[in-house]
Amino acid sequence: xxxxxxxxxxxxxxxxxxxxxxxxxxxxxxxxxxxxxxxxxxxxxxxxxxxxxxxxxxxxxxxxxxxxxxxxxxxxxxxxxxxxxxxxxxxxxxxxxxxxxxxxxxxxxxxxxxxxxxxxxxxxxxxxxxxxxxxxxxxxxxxxxxxxxxxxxxxxxxxxxxxxxxxxxxxxxxxxxxxxxxxxxxxxxxxxxxxxxxxxxxxxxxxxxxxxxxxxxxxxxxxxxxxxxxxxxxxxxxxxxxxxxxxxxxxxxxxxxxxxxxxxxxxxxxxxxxxxxxxxx
Amino acid sequence: xxxxxxxxxxxxxxxxxxxxxxxxxxxxxxxxxxxxxxxxxxxxxxxxxxxxxxxxxxxxxxxxxxxxxxxxxxxxxxxxxxxxxxxxxxxxxxxxxxxxxxxxxxxxxxxxxxxxxxxxxxxxxxxxxxxxxxxxxxxxxxxxxxxxxxxxxxxxxxxxxxxxxxxxxxxxxxxxxxxxxxxxxxxxxxxxxxxxxxxxxxxxxxxxxxxxxxxxxxxxxxxxxxxxxxxxxxxxxxxxxxxxxxxxxxxxxxxxxxxxxxxxxxxxxxxxxxxxxxxxx
Numbered sequence: 001x002x003x004x005x006x007x008x009x010x011x012x013x014x015x016x017x018x019x020x021x022x023x024x025x026x027x028x029x030x031x032x033x034x035x036x037x038x039x040x041x042x043x044x045x046x047x048x049x050x051x052x053x054x055x056x057x058x059x060x061x062x063x064x065x066x067x068x069x070x071x072x073x074x075x076x077x078x079x080x081x082x083x084x085x086x087x088x089x090x091x092x093x094x095x096x097x098x099x100x101x102x103x104x105x106x107x108x109x110x111x112x113x114x115x116x117x118x119x120x121x122x123x124x125x126x127x128x129x130x131x132x133x134x135x136x137x138x139x140x141x142x143x144x145x146x147x148x149x150x151x152x153x154x155x156x157x158x159x160x161x162x163x164x165x166x167x168x169x170x171x172x173x174x175x176x177x178x179x180x181x182x183x184x185x186x187x188x189x190x191x192x193x194x195x196x197x198x199x200x201x202x203x204x205x206x207x208x209x210x211x212x213x214x215x216x217x218x219x220x221x222x223x224x225x226x227x228x229x230x231x232x233x234x235x236x237x238x239x240x241x242x243x244x245x246x247x248x249x250x251x252x253x254x255x256x257x258x259x260x261x262x263x264x265x266x267x268x269x270x271x272x273x274x275x276x277x278x279x280x281x
Numbered sequence: 282x283x284x285x286x287x288x289x290x291x292x293x294x295x296x297x298x299x300x301x302x303x304x305x306x307x308x309x310x311x312x313x314x315x316x317x318x319x320x321x322x323x324x325x326x327x328x329x330x331x332x333x334x335x336x337x338x339x340x341x342x343x344x345x346x347x348x349x350x351x352x353x354x355x356x357x358x359x360x361x362x363x364x365x366x367x368x369x370x371x372x373x374x375x376x377x378x379x380x381x382x383x384x385x386x387x388x389x390x391x392x393x394x395x396x397x398x399x400x401x402x403x404x405x406x407x408x409x410x411x412x413x414x415x416x417x418x419x420x421x422x423x424x425x426x427x428x429x430x431x432x433x434x435x436x437x438x439x440x441x442x443x444x445x446x447x448x449x450x451x452x453x454x455x456x457x458x459x460x461x462x463x464x465x466x467x468x469x470x471x472x473x474x475x476x477x478x479x480x481x482x483x484x485x486x487x488x489x490x491x492x493x494x495x496x497x498x499x500x501x502x503x504x505x506x507x508x509x510x511x512x513x514x515x516x517x518x519x520x521x522x523x524x525x526x527x528x529x530x531x532x533x534x535x536x537x538x539x540x541x542x543x544x545x546x547x548x549x550x551x552x553x554x555x556x557x558x559x560x561x562x
Binding site for chain 1: 428
């Protein structure tokens with residue numbers, strides 16, 4: 001395999017369930033489930049056997065209705081939640097030979113701090129609202145081992161410039177910013193340690209159209225410039241069409257369709273995908 | 282001596298429980314050990330943590346010194362001393378050399394402590410990461426994973442806001458290259474005295490129900506940045522107006538009548554000792 005063909009991030013058979021499971025639902029494979037919910041024991045199967053690869057410089061889109069397990073998947077990848085079963089490998093960590101989910105919590109923190117960046121749908125989760133914007137960026141840099149104020153300040157200023165936060169507001173706390181600005185600070189923070197893998201969870205949901213466009217523009221240009229790989233979760237097909245090279249469609253915790261974005265949007269195979277594409281206004 | 286109470290106010294079981302927590306604290310330098318903080322005849326937040334440590338450790342042959350912000354004669358210090366001597370009958374002193382147990386609020390004495398002494402500090406907020414992360418269960422995880430970016434971030438924010446680190450007291454320290462610890466609100470000036478200290482240093486927080494320790498000869502490093510090194514308060518060119526000492530922690534006093542600023546030793550017993558030695562008046 002050439003360099004180009006080695007995935008940056010590879011996820012294998014990821015499973016996440018809430019609840020113990022019972023003989024009735026047989027670990028989520030049975031047809032007795034109502035959607036992804038077992039009526040007997042109350043277990044919810046949020047992610048069922050999700051596998052995918054992300055290649056260098058690629059944007060992988062994940063679409064699906066709400067409750068389809070997209071965000072759970074992202075939370076598992078960023079270790080915000082523990083997986084029930086499955087494996088994930090990152091090329092830049094131990095040569096991609098170690099299952100990230102089985103590493104110690106210290107190692108997982110190392111991976112989060114050094115190899116990954118995440119932008120949450122809700123800026124409250126990704127930012128410290130009472131600390132300055134530049135401090136928020138410094139937090140990630142400090143976590144990644146930086147101990148030089150001058151260097152962190154210039155890097156922070158550079159990033160905030162990139163995401164169009166005026167220089168004179170860099171020492172203000174994000175709680176005084178508009179939603180769009182908060183989202184841009186979050187993106188700057190996630191990018192600060194040059195992560196090879198960036199996870200974006202519904203970044204533009206809830207923003208107005210012009211801000212949405214500028215955030216998307218920003219992501220696209222940063223991705224081109226820095227050649228990072230992105231996993232992008234959205235229920236907005238417009239966003240997916242604009243950014244994603246390849247797309248997974250999720251329903252009830254399973255990946256039901258996967259392919260090039262254009263292919264999925266033009267020629268959907270699965271009935272749910274067809275319905276989804278046809279609902280596009 | 283008031284014999285209506287058991288020796289040292291507490292029952293033996295209570296003292297043993299506190300000592301057991303103390304032993305654990307000494308075994309894990311800088312780690313906050315929870316303990317069952319007792320009801321005391323003084324209010325929580327008035328030195329109950331330190332007092333419980335003192336009462337649990339004191340024996341018939343001990344000599345006790347109590348300091349409150351450098352003073353042996355403030356109300357708080359006097360009352361604590363009275364309570365202990367009332368219930369134990371031990372001798373109290375103001376001379377730092379003579380004491381075997383020194384309970385202190387917010388100062389480490391100027392006279393270097395020896396291996397035969399134990400310094401007990403009263404702590405209001407034992408958690409160095411509290412301002413950064415309000416949740417106790419979260420800060421516990423951060424300590425477990427040695428994730429201390431928050432401690433540095435707080436210092437970074439001060440530099441961003443004011444141009445330098447502005448912790449007047451309670452400047453966080455890294456103990457034995459493992460745990461970040463709040464040294465209790467001692468001035469930065471006293472932080473270096475903790476490093477490789479000959480005396481055992483115990484810290485008790487009664488309200489927060491935590492005990493922690495710096496064992497003798499333990500490395501204690503104040504947190505800082507490469508380009509913003511830690512600096513204790515400087516009293517260059519200043520001397521005590523009473524005893525003429527230099528290189529000690531001085532209080533700044535303004536004479537309102539003449540608008541003159543004068544300086545005076547904060548450690549009253551040290552000042553008195555100097556005065557007695559030169560035989561002034």
